[in-house]
Amino acid sequence: MTHHAVLDSNSHRDLRVRANAAAELGDGVMATLTVPSEFRSVQGHFPILFRRETGRDDFTALALFGFEPAENLFLEGGRWDARYRPWSLAIQPFLIGRPASGDGPGQVHIDLDHPRIAAGGEGVRLFDAEGGPTPYLEDIAERMGDLDDGYRASGAFFAALREHDLLEPFSLEVTLDDGSLHSLVGFHIIDETKLQALDAGALARLHADGHLMPIFMALASLSQLSALVARKNRRLASG
Structure with missing residues (x-):
């Protein structure tokens, strides 16, 4: 259940949230949304994969944390074991709300039923005593x-990928140190061969539109797959 409300300093003056990392606080997820403008920060820690929205042609980008549902290999007790935390996870329990028309500036909403809402004197205050x-x-x-x-802004990025047919299906089978097999299916990655085959004009347009750097960052992030496998093996070895 969710209970969204517009955040304001009068109604929520004394509200506190739990800012630590824990599965029971919403961090127990295999992946989280990321956006092209964040890829530079994400790629140094997590693989970036793409997934098609169910029943639609639209894609989203995901930062990958594990190999099975609810598995986050970057959770170590109450600690986030990476130097970066993707925006979509870091902002919980907050979200952007807009009028039904979709126009106008966004408002900060909060999910009052989220497990990060703290009781008593726990957690971090949102407003000071003066309401700031x-x-x-x-x-x-x-x-x-x-x-x-x-x-x-991501719609234009994905439109450019579709225009140049730069997304290819991706699957991965990993045999872990204990002999178990884990599979990743249903994802896409940047097709590096097709990217390299683009002519100078197409590459110049991608660069001018700000799409080329996120493409390179998504490709670079795939080197993190081996690090993720190593995390999984360490987790299995430690029981």
Whole structure:
């Protein structure tokens, strides 16, 4: 269940949220949404894969954390074991809300039924005693704005990938140290062969439109697959 409300300093003056990382707080996920403007930060830690929306031609980009549902190999107790935390995960339990028309500036909403909503004196305050936003809330608002801008701009990125047929199906079978087999299916990656075959004019247009760098970042991120396998093997070895 969710209970979304517009965040305001009067109704939510004393509200606190749990900012630590834990599966029970919403971090127990195999992957999370990322956007092209975030790829540079994501690629140094997580593989970036693409998935087609169910029943649609649209794609989304995902930062991968594990090999099976609800598996996040970057969770170590109450600690996030990476130097970066993707925006879509970091902003929970907040979200951007807009009028039904979809026009107008976004508003900060909060899910009051989210497990990150703290009880008593736990967690981090959102507002100070005078009703001003705390540094924590200011940081969250900045990340939300970045994510919202990136998501709105991502349509042009995926349109460019479709125009040049630069997404190819991807599957991966991994045999782990204990002999078990894990498979990734239903994803896409950048087709490097087709990218290399593009002529100078097409590459220049991709660069001018700001798409070439995210493409390269998504390709570079695939080197993180072997690191993710190593994390899985360490987790299995430690029981």
